[in-house]
Amino acid sequence: MAAGYFLAASRGLPRGVATFFATSLVDGLALWLGAALVFTIVYASLWTRSSGAGRALRWTLATILMAVPPLGIVGWAGPITAAGMVFPGWGWAGLVATLVLMLAQTIDRSRRPALAVLAGLAVWGAATWSPSASPPGWIGLDLAWGRALGRDMGLEAHGRLIDETLGAAREGTKVVVLPENALGVLTPTVAALWVGRLRGSGITVLAGATDIHHEGWDNVLVVIDGAGTRVVYRQRVPVPVAMWQPWRSLVGERTGAGARLVGSARATVGDRRVAPLVCYEQLLVWPVLEARLHEPDVVVAAGNGWWTTGTDIIGIQKSVVSSWARLFGLPIAFAFNV
Numbered sequence: 075m076a077a078g079y080f081l082a083a084s085r086g087l088p089r090g091v092a093t094f095f096a097t098s099l100v101d102g103l104a105l106w107l108g109a110a111l112v113f114t115i116v117y118a119s120l121w122t123r124s125s126g127a128g129r130a131l132r133w134t135l136a137t138i139l140m141a142v143p144p145l146g147i148v149g150w151a152g153p154i155t156a157a158g159m160v161f162p163g164w165g166w167a168g169l170v171a172t173l174v175l176m177l178a179q180t181i182d183r184s185r186r187p188a189l190a191v192l193a194g195l196a197v198w199g200a201a202t203w204s205p206s207a208s209p210p211g212w213i214g215l216d217l218a219w220g221r222a223l224g225r226d227m228g229l230e231a232h233g234r235l236i237d238e239t240l241g242a243a244r245e246g247t248k249v250v251v252l253p254e255n256a257l258g259v260l261t262p263t264v265a266a267l268w269v270g271r272l273r274g275s276g277i278t279v280l281a282g283a284t285d286i287h288h289e290g291w292d293n294v295l296v297v298i299d300g301a302g303t304r305v306v307y308r309q310r311v312p313v314p315v316a317m318w319q320p321w322r323s324l325v326g327e328r329t330g331a332g333a334r335l336v337g338s339a340r341a342t343v344g345d346r347r348v349a350p351l352v353c354y355e356q357l358l359v360w361p362v363l364e365a366r367l368h369e370p371d372v373v374v375a376a377g378n379g380w381w382t383t384g385t386d387i388i389g390i391q392k393s394v395v396s397s398w399a400r401l402f403g404l405p406i407a408f409a410f411n412v
Contacts, residue, residue: 086385158397224255273300
């Protein structure tokens with residue numbers, strides 16, 4: 075069951091990996107099955123045929139291990155993500171209630187009643203589900219720039235992106251959110267160009283960018299307005315292998331994208347506290363729960379999914395984030411590039 079759940083939740087990975095690395099589908103399948111093996115081994119090794127409290131405690135331990143680092147780094151779409159669908163608006167109490175119902179299913183005598191309750195709540199949640207709205211005055215701008223976004227970003231490209239950003243603004247718009255790495259490499263020239271064009275517009279832009287430093291680079295979110303540019307968030311969990319490569323430090327090389335597995339779970343845009351989730355972080359459990367501890371006003375989910383064409387990876391990411399936002403009653407600003 076653990077293998078089936080994990081493989082289904084990450085079903086778009088083989089094709090996405092093959093596109094990202096420009097390699098064969100076999101490599102994508104290997105990475106997909108390898109990650110699933112970690113998830114499955116944890117649950118399988120803690121499983122016991124003996125029913126009762128022992129099995130419930132073992133299941134709890136497995137779920138916690140796959141929700142927090144280091145194993146939680148591949149704990150995509152953990153089962154407790156369902157809390158937002160069955161207990162919308164309940165917050166932390168809904169998370170606990172979901173865990174209790176799942177625990178009850180590991181005990182023979184309470185399995186069927188718990189399953190019936192959970193199924194009923196799931197049907198009710200699906201029937202009453204509605205997409206999470208953006209906060210008033212905020213717009214998440216989806217782009218269709220493909221691989222070029224953040225890579226082929228000369229003066230003309232930045233000018234076109236600024237025009238598209240300003241064109242998306244409507245009356246009352248205060249903040250426009252752009253996808254991950256929309257600005258490409260953050261340089262003084264890029265910053266000056268955007269600040270100059272935004273001056274007098276009354277609009278603040280929250281956009282993804284690459285911040286290069288002596289140890290490597292960070293995947294960041296940047297606030298830009300007529301007054302200047304500032305980095306407000308550094309991604310905590312870049313995509314392992316593709317972006318985050320800590321093993322390279324063992325041979326004296328730069329480690330690629332920087333990672334901060336805990337901490338830096340919040341950002342501030344104007345008078346709003348933001349729970350930022352960039353790309354890979356949207357699939358994990360602890361980044362959103364850590365961000366929730368800071369009592370955010372809005373969830374910002376940004377991604378650059380040019381490599382997901384033909385898969386449902388972005389749809390899965392949005393579903394996971396929507397479930398968490400629904401659990402805590404928070405608005406969302408989505409911004410993805412395809």
